[in-house]
Amino acid sequence: MSDKGYWKRPLTLAQLLEELEKDDVVDFPEQILIFPPENANDDCDTDEDSGDEDLVVPDNLPGAQLSAEVEVQSSENNSQDWDSDDNKPLSTFVERRPKVLKNFEYESSDLEITTFSDWKDVSSVQNNLSPAATFKLFFDQEQKNRAGDIAADELLCFIGVLLLSGYVPLPRKKMFWQNRDDTNNKLVCEAISRDRFQYIMSNLHCNDNTKLNKADKYSKLRPLFDILNKKFFEYAPAEENHSIDESMIPYFGRHSGKQFIRGKPIRWGYKFWIGALRLGYIVYFDPYQGSSTTLPEKYKHMGLGASVVLQYADILDTMHYDFFHLYFDNFFTSISLLKELKLRNIKATGTLRENRLPHSPLSKAATLKKKERGVFEYVLADKEVVVAKWNDNSVVSVASNALQIFPVWIDKLYNKKATTATTATAVRAGAGAAVSY
Template sequence: MAKSLSVDKVLKLIFIPSGELSDIDLSSGDELDQPKSSDPSDDGLDYEVEHDATSDNEPTDTSSDEDSGNATPSTSKSAGTSKTKRSVYKWKKVLPEFRDTDFTGGDFQDPPMDLPTPMEYFKMFINQECIQYIADQTNLFAMQKDGKEIKASTDEIEQFIGILLMIGFFPCPSYRMYWSNDSRFSSVADVMSRNRFECLLRYVHFNDNSNVRGREDPNYDPLFKNRPLLDMLRVEMGKLEPEECQSIDEQIVAFKGRSSLKQYNKNKPHKWGFQVFTRAGSPGIMYDFEVYTGKSMKLEGNFKVYFDNWFTSVDLVRTLAERNIWAVATIRRDRMGGCQLASDKQLKDNGRGSFDYRSDRDSAITVVKWHDNKAVHLVSSFCGTEPVDTCRRWSACAKQKIDVNRPLIVKEYNHHMGGVDLADMLIELYRTNIRSRKWFMRLVFYCFDVAIVQTPYDTTTGRQS
């Protein structure tokens, strides 16, 4: 059974540097009917709820946690459950007060007159310093392991990476088939001999094993084997000019071997693998990522972030707003800080596109329940229901598309939430997939794939420039 993460743990994941709502899993408790007797909208009265911020650590709805399909890392009740200040929310059916959420990140620079080549784009993220570092660590590891001097050069490391990427573009059941007489692939076989490729594949390394720390050491790093490569890539990604609106979502790097970092999610295409939290803009450009080990991903500035209900709570949205990070997210019913909205039956009787909302005057947080095919709960710290526009939805009864009322918060979420999913789709198209006994090589291949998809993406043509 998956457990909820506390606000403090979520902030460690996303704070300080997908698609339409109909695509998300609505079986996480959003569709459950609320008791009519507890619905204050029946009598139109305002109400005040005292909410314990630490209650989100306790799983209160077994069915919503199990059905959500999001494999949350297991946490003990005693870990990180220190009492925090009790939050009091005064939910009223009023529009939230206006907030100044103007972006302070500045305008984008003009594009260069001459567009860089694909190789130049790739080397913006895997630069010459990184290539030299890989060559040095590979030579060092060969000497440490077998006392051999393989003399790997930077040119050979570049060719080695190129072959790995080419294997992703033109996959074969076995990498030896690229050198076989019956299935020889000249773009690979003419660049490097098979024996040399296997030698580099055996000894390629990314950190000095003499500096590794034991598991009992407080500074132990589970990603020690490829930490320098991950950090160098993140530094180069951090140099990109950030967009105002960014989404935060998870990616799964497929892996079925042995590793304490491996996660399981039954509803993902790749059920086993490393969990990566990614921050990306709407066009799919990634600005940061973090392989889940409990560490942090930083974000500073007057940004707008969008995420799903995996870790959303009213307390989290309020804490982000206090630090000038504005949020729109879907939210599970048991994390809404005691906010009571119209039942599913009431909204269904009112017709498709009906909605109900409440706002807290002190924090200016708005919770909205919108009925499309099913009821969906959303929360925001900077937008509410107005203005209401319409969207086209297929009607099974009318056998045609119809206009459905859509609050502003839904429009914002649908427009900006798909950035990480788009980046993940581009990675999956030509994912580097070669078998290796080294678990950390799967994350190394992921870094190379990320550097490839960071090439500017033209959303009008659907192609990378």
């Protein structure tokens, strides 16, 4: 969320309404984001509207909603309206410097035959285990707790209820044990008692609270993350193609690691970096911690996106297989990253942002979009990375250190600009074949 405007944060909806009723308000918010109430029925006996019931106005909202937090953005940054410099956002003091990109040498040619060897299929054991047996591969006896009276089967039942509550959501988990037809869950009631579940919930810890790393926002769960990553890696099938991307876990509560990403299907929640195989098997995951993220010193000069890819490449190096092929989107891709991966004998392909190809001879997206569909251009950067840009439903740019442009082939695509539902013939470059359609 932008730090524009003079509104103090955090604000509740009730406080914001009071601020807007003042006569001296000169900077009305351009946008208001209202967080969901934590629990509309937890601390109050009713969810009826506030205020006089005979006078219906927009301010008469339920108490739970009025106490929900809001974030506001004003149309202008009226710095003179701040009470003091201490209340100003840091963005008003920081001088933003444009990032200087390296100039690459370009030539109008295709990528030469690469020195990468072909992937040799590695025989892997087929998984014929039951779902429960497969689950126990990842949550096994290695994850021990302090001495207590909780049996391993009870802990498995507890985890099972947590998983069930993810796709059978109720306002409160204890409602699974209520004697009501609309909430009672027979499966849960027969597996574990309510009091036993609450007892485990109140005593379960993944880390020693006296030894937490204050620089790590996920320190309380870090041992669990490390064990799961170890297990994911141990049982990962041996495959050539790996995908690296971000994944959002929805969450509306309070936590310093919560992220807001505008325009995404899941805007609020935890963001994780994910390394996965073709069918979705997760090999590695790591939570993103926002501005407090500490990049490895050896990768700091490459930036955040490249650092995530290179850390995942370090993990793959320990698998003792050669010639992996990594795929990622334009958040991660840069010419420098692809060149670095080639030095490591790792193939890589990804979509590319136009501003990460400085001073290239390729046409700008706005120019290319005016041409007929299927038109493409390509260029070779530093004799190591080929970049193709073509006009599809939108202008697409893709870069690769392993795939060649030619040969191209003719494909039939739906033409949304045609007056009738027809297909259009388009030429696709070889490097474009690496991107899923």
